[in-house]
Amino acid sequence: MAALFLTLWGLAVRWSHSDLFPTPGNVARGIVELIQKGLLLKYIVASVFRVSWGFTLAVLVGVPLGLVLGWYSRAFQAFNPFIQILRPISPIAWIPVAILWFGVSDAAPIFLIFLASVFPITVATIAAVQNMQLVYLRAAQNFGLSTGELFRQVILRACLPQIITGIRIALGVAWLVVVAAEMIAVNSGLGYLIIDARNAGKRYDLVVAGMVMIGLIGLILDLLVRQLEKFDEVRWGYIGRRK
Amino acid sequence: MKDAVISIRNLSMRFPGKRAGEEIAVLENVNAGVARGQFVCIVGPSGCGKSTLLNIVAGFLEATSGEILVEGLPVRRPDPRRIFVFQENGVFPWLNVHENVGFGLRKQTRSERDRIIARYIDMVGLGGFENAYPHELSGGMRQRVEIARALAANPDIIYMDEPFGALDFLTRLKMRTDLVRIWQSEKKTILFVTHDIEEAVQLADRVLIMTARPATIQEVVDVDLPRPRHLDSPGYLEKRDRIFQLMGMSLRVGETAA
Secondary structure, three states: OHHHHHHHHHHHHHHOOOOOOOOHHHHHHHHHHHHHHOHHHHHHHHHHHHHHHHHHHHHHHHHHHHHHHHHOHHHHHHHHHHHHHHOOOOHHHHHHHHHHHHOOOOHHHHHHHHHHHHHHHHHHHHHHHHOOOHHHHHHHHHOOOOHHHHHHHHHHHHHHHHHHHHHHHHHHHHHHHHHHHHHHOOOOOHHHHHHHHHHOOOOHHHHHHHHHHHHHHHHHHHHHHHHHOOOHHHHHHHOOOOO | OOOEEEEEEEEEEEEEOOOOOOEEEEEEEEEEEEEOOOEEEEEOOOOOOHHHHHHHHHOOOOOOEEEEEEOOEEOOOOEOOEEEEOOOOOOOOOOOHHHHHOOOOOOOOHHHHHHHHHHHHHHOOOOOOOOOOHHHOOHHHHHHHHHHHHHHOOOOEEEEEOOOOOOOHHHHHHHHHHHHHHHHHHOOEEEEEEOOHHHHHHHOOEEEEEOOOOEOEEEEEEOOOOOOOOOOOHHHHHHHHHHHHHOOOOOOOOOOOO
16 A cells, blocks of 8 residues: 555655655655754654643643533532633644743643643543443442542542543644644744744755654554553453454 | 341332432331351342342442441441452453453562462462453453452351352353362352352342332342252242242243242
8 A cells, every 4th residue: 555655645746746845755865954953853752841841731631621620510610611612722822832932942732732642531531431330439438438539549540541531632632732833832842843944945855854754753652552552450441453 | 036137127219210309219227137158149130239239238339328337336338348250240351361360469468468368269269360361261261260269268258249150051050169179178158149049049048139120129139048958849949939938020931939
């Protein structure tokens, strides 16, 4: 499949006599050039660093928030309208605000990534708690657990498979958003590479090289999160899936 | 009833219906008592409110009126001295067998915990499965884990809500035999809900027969047969047929007793 795709790509560029759009060979040479200049690794590290911070903050806020809002229906009724209004606002729309608040620094994209990933995590966690099986709760109450023990030992554990699914979705979104944020708010990272290659000389071979790297790293991130689903503590939650 | 561990007094339960102001009466003036160390079964037609009654006795639901006394004190909430074994299996899927059985042991030292866990895993016949997770076990084995978890917490009373209802016939028979053996050695009070009359007669010292909704206790049958009970002994058959008759059923298929 991959070989067929690359062949068709190359032929399409040649037949259309495009001056700007690169062939797979151009892109490969572009990637080599970026490696030789030491830019590729530098930009990947910059992007992954921002995603790591924004995403970790989103997990640290989203999971506890989701557990509390899922459990206490009063708190849910108070906060849910707020979440539902903020959630549909694209993180891209926050870019001017982020620059206003944080300037052109790492904090701006980290904030945007946080915003983009905190909602999927919170919403998945709330749904998991609200749909938790009553029998686990009753068994826990029966053994006389304190509220803290109930959250740590039963509610969190029962919801973990669904929380991990929310985390997978959120990480995908975070990786989408870092590219957009870097195009505007900073001057390093894979998103900056793409916009800079275009602006500074129509280097479309480097534009596509940046896109290829974004795709590959996104794939690796998803494979890493999928490893979380293999732990014994959560494997029960994925049984009965088609594969 | 004198020296009852559990007393159910004038208990009624009504749930709100679909239309406003409408109420569905589930339990109507239920009175019963369970003596210490007794094995008591509650039987009744499907949907009559047996499970509701057991959930109220255990403190998971609040009755509309009447009260439950355990050791003379009113029940307000669930209590670790009285453990519930659930129909739909309440073992925690994120813990392995060892961790599930030890769930109710929070105050013991580690070595004490391990000793108790090993004892009850052995008692329910799950030796060798300590590290298995519930989804790797059969339905019968999961129900054994839950019984071991209940026993390990050393409760005075065990409530069982059709615990063998989802198991196949042969597994059910084996589970009954094992439960009687465990009950005899552990000397717990057991209140056991079932819709299976044969199960009740095999297990119980006394059988409480409930009517259809709104349910009340129709009759109490003492089953003073020696254990182990044989399914073809005249005494067993006589008790079984008596209960079938009391519940308005004939043993001949397709015929309903008057």
